Amino acid sequence: MPLRPLVLLSLFSLLVACSSDAPKPVASTVPPQQSVKKARESIDLGPLPAYQRELSGTLQGVPAGAEVELALLVIDERGRPQRLLASSNLIGNNKVLPFRLRFNPDVFPVGARVELRGRASQSGQLILHLPAQPITQPTTQAVGQLQFVKAP
Numbered sequence: 702m703p704l705r706p707l708v709l710l711s712l713f714s715l716l717v718a719c720s721s722d723a724p725k726p727v728a729s730t731v732p733p734q735q736s737v738k739k740a741r742e743s744i745d746l747g748p749l750p751a752y753q754r755e756l757s758g759t760l761q762g763v764p765a766g767a768e769v770e771l772a773l774l775v776i777d778e779r780g781r782p783q784r785l786l787a788s789s790n791l792i793g794n795n796k797v798l799p800f801r802l803r804f805n806p807d808v809f810p811v812g813a814r815v816e817l818r819g820r821a822s823q824s825g826q827l828i829l830h831l832p833a834q835p836i837t838q839p840t841t842q843a844v845g846q847l848q849f850v851k852a853p
Contacts, residue, residue: 749803752805753806754804754805754840755801755804755842756800756802756804756844757799757800757802758799758800758847759800759846759847760797760799760800761797761798762850763793763794763795763829764795764821768793769790769793769800770821770822771791771818772785772788772789773786773815774816776816784810786804786805787805806840816834816835816836817831817836817844818831819831820852829851829852830852834847
């Protein structure tokens with residue numbers, strides 16, 4: 702057998718073997734250490750200072766290991782966030798997840814639309830969102846049980 706076809710066949714086989722996709726790393730269900738640290742800090746807030754107010758309640762439908770972000774936002778007339786008043790990060794546990802979101806009532810805009818919004822992501826991908834909850838007064842309030850829904 703001539704040498705040229707054998708070399709071409711070997712080279713072609715090598716190219717085919719090298720062109721396959723590399724195995725993808727398995728995504729870990731354990732959240733990164735920074736996220737866990739932030740979530741613990743938001744739980745261990747201590748007593749409410751006199752100059753702050755607080756929104757509290759529970760979140761339902763958050764899978765274990767999902768990173769939850771809650772935000773109190775000023776919203777414009779087109780429904781776009783304009784300013785962040787407060788935020789909190791939590792880690793889902795596949796159970797009812799309590800939350801406490803503290804904010805300064807002095808920066809709460811009079812007459813503007815303010816909403817509590819939330820999202821949950823897992824492995825960096827958005828999986829759930831919280832329908833916007835209007836907050837009308839800068840007072841300490843319990844918003845009750847809030848249900849996350851699948852993200853579009």
